[in-house]
Amino acid sequence: MSISRDDVTYIANLARLGLTEEEITHFQGQLEGILAYVDKLKEADVHDVEPMTHALDLKNVYRKDVPVPSLDPRSVLKMAPAVQDQFYKVPKVIE
Numbered sequence: 001m002s003i004s005r006d007d008v009t010y011i012a013n014l015a016r017l018g019l020t021e022e023e024i025t026h027f028q029g030q031l032e033g034i035l036a037y038v039d040k041l042k043e044a045d046v047h048d049v050e051p052m053t054h055a056l057d058l059k060n061v062y063r064k065d066v067p068v069p070s071l072d073p074r075s076v077l078k079m080a081p082a083v084q085d086q087f088y089k090v091p092k093v094i095e
Contacts, residue, residue: 001035003028 008028012019019027073086082089 001032001039003031003035007031 005024005028008024008031009019011031012024012027077083077086077088080088
């Protein structure tokens, strides 16, 4: 498939890229190569291939969701560098 210089500048505009004439020529050749490869992939017979989300059969491993006692707030606040009432005291970042 052939891609024109106008196609390259249009795509660059969509991507908010300012390309030089040399870059347009360079990317025109690269995009033509990509589209030629896609055309080659279209020729592959995938009629009997099952759709998949990953090439390997991976499964997530989850731990058991078992309730455990939470931390004591007073002991956690003792580790803080600064405390005000029952909260961490941090420097102001927004005025």
